[in-house]
Amino acid sequence: MSNFEIVTREDFSDVTYLLEVHHPLMAKAAKPGQFVIVMLNEQGERIPLTIADFDQKKGTITLVIQAVGKTTKQMQQECQVGTSLYGMVGPMGVPSPISHAKKVLCVGGGLGVAPIFPQARGFKEAGAYVIGVLGFRTKGLVFWEEKFRACCDELILCTNDGSAGLKGMITDGIKLAMAGHPDLEEVVAIGPPVMMKACAEATRAAKIKTMVSVNPIMVDGTGMCGGCRVKVGDEVKFACVDGPDFDGHLVDFDDLMLRLQRYTKDEKAAHERWSESCRMTRQVGASALDALARGSAPQSELLELPDPIEGVKGG
Amino acid sequence: MAKKKTIRTIPQERTPMREQDPLVRAKNFEEVACGYSLEDALRESERCLMCPDEPCISGCPVGINIPGFIQKIGEKNFRGAYDILTDTNLLPSICGRVCPQENQCEGVCTVGESLEAVAIGRMERFVGDTAIKEGWINIPYIEPNRFRVGIVGSGPAGMACAADMAKAGCDVTVYEAFHQPGGVLRYGIPDFRLPNAVIDAEINNLKQFGVKFECNTLVGRLFTIEQMIEEMGFHAVFVGVGAGYPTMLNIPGDSLNGVLSANELLTRCNLMRARDFPNFDTPLPIGKRVAVVGAGNTAMDAMRVSIRLGAEKVYCIYRRSRTEAPARMEEVHHAEQEGVEFHWLTNPVAVLDDGKGSVRGMRCVRMELGEPDDSGRRRPVAVAGSEFDFETDLIVYAIGTNANPIMGQTSQLKLNKWGYIGADDNLATSVAGVFAGGDIVTGAATVIEAMGAGRKAARSMKAYLGIRDSALPYVSADGTGTLFGIDTRERNFARVRAA
Ligand SMILES: Cc1cc2nc3c(=O)[nH]c(=O)nc-3n(C[C@H](O)[C@H](O)[C@H](O)COP(=O)(O)OP(=O)(O)OC[C@H]3O[C@@H](n4cnc5c(N)ncnc54)[C@H](O)[C@@H]3O)c2cc1C
Ligand SMILES: Cc1cc2nc3c(=O)[nH]c(=O)nc-3n(C[C@H](O)[C@H](O)[C@H](O)COP(=O)(O)OP(=O)(O)OC[C@H]3O[C@@H](n4cnc5c(N)ncnc54)[C@H](O)[C@@H]3O)c2cc1C
Ligand code: SF4
Numbered sequence: 001m002s003n004f005e006i007v008t009r010e011d012f013s014d015v016t017y018l019l020e021v022h023h024p025l026m027a028k029a030a031k032p033g034q035f036v037i038v039m040l041n042e043q044g045e046r047i048p049l050t051i052a053d054f055d056q057k058k059g060t061i062t063l064v065i066q067a068v069g070k071t072t073k074q075m076q077q078e079c080q081v082g083t084s085l086y087g088m089v090g091p092m093g094v095p096s097p098i099s100h101a102k103k104v105l106c107v108g109g110g111l112g113v114a115p116i117f118p119q120a121r122g123f124k125e126a127g128a129y130v131i132g133v134l135g136f137r138t139k140g141l142v143f144w145e146e147k148f149r150a151c152c153d154e155l156i157l158c159t160n161d162g163s164a165g166l167k168g169m170i171t172d173g174i175k176l177a178m179a180g181h182p183d184l185e186e187v188v189a190i191g192p193p194v195m196m197k198a199c200a201e202a203t204r205a206a207k208i209k210t211m212v213s214v215n216p217i218m219v220d221g222t223g224m225c226g227g228c229r230v231k232v233g234d235e236v237k238f239a240c241v242d243g244p245d246f247d248g249h250l251v252d253f254d255d256l257m258l259r260l261q262r263y264t265k266d267e268k269a270a271h272e273r274w275s276e277s278c279r280m281t282r283q284v285g286a287s288a289l290d291a292l293a294r295g296s297a298p299q300s301e302l303l304e305l306p307d308p309i310e311g312v313k314g315g
Numbered sequence: 316m317a318k319k320k321t322i323r324t325i326p327q328e329r330t331p332m333r334e335q336d337p338l339v340r341a342k343n344f345e346e347v348a349c350g351y352s353l354e355d356a357l358r359e360s361e362r363c364l365m366c367p368d369e370p371c372i373s374g375c376p377v378g379i380n381i382p383g384f385i386q387k388i389g390e391k392n393f394r395g396a397y398d399i400l401t402d403t404n405l406l407p408s409i410c411g412r413v414c415p416q417e418n419q420c421e422g423v424c425t426v427g428e429s430l431e432a433v434a435i436g437r438m439e440r441f442v443g444d445t446a447i448k449e450g451w452i453n454i455p456y457i458e459p460n461r462f463r464v465g466i467v468g469s470g471p472a473g474m475a476c477a478a479d480m481a482k483a484g485c486d487v488t489v490y491e492a493f494h495q496p497g498g499v500l501r502y503g504i505p506d507f508r509l510p511n512a513v514i515d516a517e518i519n520n521l522k523q524f525g526v527k528f529e530c531n532t533l534v535g536r537l538f539t540i541e542q543m544i545e546e547m548g549f550h551a552v553f554v555g556v557g558a559g560y561p562t563m564l565n566i567p568g569d570s571l572n573g574v575l576s577a578n579e580l581l582t583r584c585n586l587m588r589a590r591d592f593p594n595f596d597t598p599l600p601i602g603k604r605v606a607v608v609g610a611g612n613t614a615m616d617a618m619r620v621s622i623r624l625g626a627e628k629v630y631c632i633y634r635r636s637r638t639e640a641p642a643r644m645e646e647v648h649h650a651e652q653e654g655v656e657f658h659w660l661t662n663p664v665a666v667l668d669d670g671k672g673s674v675r676g677m678r679c680v681r682m683e684l685g686e687p688d689d690s691g692r693r694r695p696v697a698v699a700g701s702e703f704d705f706e707t708d709l710i711v712y713a714i715g716t717n718a719n720p721i722m723g724q725t726s727q728l729k730l731n732k733w734g735y736i737g738a739d740d741n742l743a744t745s746v747a748g749v750f751a752g753g754d755i756v757t758g759a760a761t762v763i764e765a766m767g768a769g770r771k772a773a774r775s776m777k778a779y780l781g782i783r784d785s786a787l788p789y790v791s792a793d794g795t796g797t798l799f800g801i802d803t804r805e806r807n808f809a810r811v812r813a814a
């Protein structure tokens with residue numbers, strides 16, 4: 001059952017990595033804007049990740065992940081080529097409506113860069129003039145520039161420190177594009193909620209249709225728990241089955257950001273506990289190996305790791 | 316001949332079932348009700364009068380031969396009792412535990428007119444549990460046919476349909492979106508009411524019939540119902556995806572942190588094992604003072620889970636009175652024993668904010684019962700000026716669910732005006748070869764009703780495929796012998812409904 005094999009792994013930086021997972025049926029079904037829910041192991045959390053690319057010929061789907069907390073960091077450590085995920089279900093969500101707009105701005109910031117790709121490509125294939133705006137913190141984090149160049153008619157790269165492309169925030173890139181193209185018909189933005197909010201504000205006055213892809217906390221992804229609810233205009237929507245794409249001018253981003261912090265305390269605790277146990281494993285592993293080399297370690301010491309919590313107290 | 320039993324000669328008191336002490340169990344997730352011992356079951360079986368008109372059978376949604384199986388218990392023929400039960404009910408261990416018996420079989424039991432009704436559910440559970448312990452399973456002679464049947468959703472409706480179609484000789488695959496099968500039995504009903512081992516045992520039985528389970532499969536999105544029939548080689552499909560889509564109250568403060576649906580709380584706790592956090596990664600909101608809105612089974616489960624997670628106070632907020640509470644009587648009783656504070660005739664009007672985006676309290680209004688409404692229950696009306704606030708840090712909504720939209724979004728299936736899948740009396744949908752049943756057709760109901768729907772759909776499916784119902788003896792054309800199961804000789808695979 002749990003046979004979701006990882007066939008490619010690529011590291012874009014020390015926080016961003018790509019996994020290509022074997023799932024021929026999903027590669028056939030996936031459409032831009034959809035996501036999967038992944039479980040690393042049986043004890044794992046269900047985490048939603050956007051389908052950043054899909055290849056019907058190879059029968060794979062691609063995920064680009066930013067290591068931000070316990071699960072994504074553990075995946076960064078454990079997901080190597082040849083290993084498998086315990087669970088992966090999808091494609092979930094309503095596919096992004098690729099409209100007939102003639103000129104489109106596709107904006108991706110940080111972890112939104114990868115998920116905007118299938119949409120940019122989708123619009124290109126639908127015959128639109130596509131302008132890409134990608135925002136990164138610094139040059140070292142830039143990835144997929146070539147991939148975007150191949151499907152965008154224009155590409156504006158921004159970094160906060162100016163080490164690559166335009167120096168500034170992603171909204172500066174958007175303003176630049178808007179100034180150069182008064183005939184923009186649609187903007188699609190994916191990234192952290194603050195960025196999507198800024199983006200929606202940037203286009204509100206000009207009344208340019210702006211679609212965003214919201215990323216609330218999810219559990220099942222099938223419309224059963226309501227954990228992913230977001231306020232869109234006067235309505236409450238479940239992002240996993242009614243979205244995740246909504247009209248950016250209607251989404252209540254402040255509400256979204258507040259709700260994302262629901263489990264911050266637990267997440268931090270889990271992360272600290274986990275990274276502590278990693279550190280202990282490494283330490284014990286190393287010293288035990290040393291001891292082994294000196295021929296002095298009884299075998300049982302190698303197998304027993306100290307309880308990480310105890311370890312903290314003692315040391 | 317033994318003397319005929321009368322209401323005077325039978326044991327007057329219903330045999331009690333041993334339970335964990337409320338104070339102990341409120342701190343663990345072990346099963347609350349410990350089940351009957353052999354002696355308990357024998358004693359209780361004596362209480363059945365074997366009424367010739369068998370009113371209890373008509374009270375059971377699947378029509379179990381209740382006096383029949385009770386008689387076998389009396390004869391200490393437990394295997395015989397199991398055989399009678401499984402003639403109609405695939406999941407006796409589960410239904411014995413979770414059926415709202417007081418509204419079903421036990422509600423119409425003759426003994427119940429003057430004494431406490433015969434404990435049919437408890438005896439049913441006893442027989443089911445004995446079967447699990449002994450490893451009994453009734454695998455009929457299965458004559459394989461060429462039909463492939465796809466089942467969407469692994470709740471009780473899907474499980475029942477899968478079992479019947481497998482017994483009829485079809486090649487059956489069950490698709491489930493979650494990583495584990497069982498539906499609400501797994502993610503909703505907590506372990507202290509229905510242990511996972513019981514669900515596992517029933518699912519293993521299905522596997523022994525040859526049913527295949529494919530988890531992590533979101534039908535509609537990974538492939539559609541239409542693709543199952545047109546491309547994937549399924550001759551018929553059953554849709555039992557349950558209801559889901561929890562209702563929110565739509566009052567101010569609904570989206571504050573600390574307000575969640577019972578489904579979310581229960582899924583995190585039961586399926587994702589968040590109660591073992593951080594051994595399992597999924598976090599769970601822990602409240603000191605938890606207010607649960609609603610008084611159905613889901614609400615009771617949410618309250619009792621909250622108590623076990625360490626809440627100091629758990630309130631039940633319900634706008635009608637105790638008589639109207641839809642939960643099983645036993646669950647309300649258990650919740651009371653475990654310390655839930657019930658606030659009947661109380662309706663929430665707003666969730667109060669702590670200024671930092673989290674819940675601080677709730678504003679409610681008192682209600683009184685007015686004229687009966689469409690459901691025949693007296694309609695609660697607000698008492699003017701009776702608003703009051705109280706302190707709470709976690710609010711759980713258990714006020715019902717709507718139809719899950721995925722099937723409607725992804726298939727041609729006609730929906731009714733509430734968004735549930737439309738099906739005729741035979742549970743056939745608007746798409747030929749596709750049948751549907753359970754909560755996604757009726758709205759939230761009960762386990763046994765969902766199971767009954769799965770079996771009914773299986774009968775229609777067999778008719779549609781031209782498989783004779785294995786329950787009907789079939790006399791072959793040349794008049795020799797009787798054949799059970801499919802009509803292989805005639806090959807009358809005629810479609811009953813035109814495509
Ligand atoms: C539809 C959707 C698509 C997404 N696509 C991607 C993607 O392509 N690449 C990517 O790197 N990330 C994506 N995310 C976010 C990703 O799911 C979270 O980063 C991940 O769940 C964090 O888990 P963690 O245990 O590593 O971190 P945690 O320690 O759990 O949390 C770290 C931070 O992430 C936030 N977070 C926690 N759980 C979730 C969650 N279930 N959903 C969203 N945010 C959460 C928390 O508020 C916290 O700020 C997506 C989220 C959604 C809803
Ligand atoms: C907390 C709670 C307590 C309850 N307590 C009781 C009780 O004590 N007694 C009682 O009789 N009834 C009880 N009920 C009601 C009872 O559980 C339901 O009526 C019954 O489970 C419905 O069965 P079903 O097969 O229709 O659907 P479900 O049990 O809901 O199963 C549907 C399954 O389909 C899966 N699914 C959904 N969409 C898809 C898809 N697109 N592709 C693949 N799979 C999909 C779901 O993940 C789920 O596993 C309770 C319900 C809840 C929520
Ligand atoms: S299945 Fe439920 S209603 Fe039927 S006899 Fe058993 S307990 Fe009663």
Ligand code: SF4
Binds near residue numbers: 426
């Ligand atoms: S109605 Fe009650 S007493 Fe009569 S046969 Fe049924 S269970 Fe026995």
Ligand code: FES
Binds near residue numbers: 227229239240
């Ligand atoms: S994630 Fe549960 S309803 Fe959307």
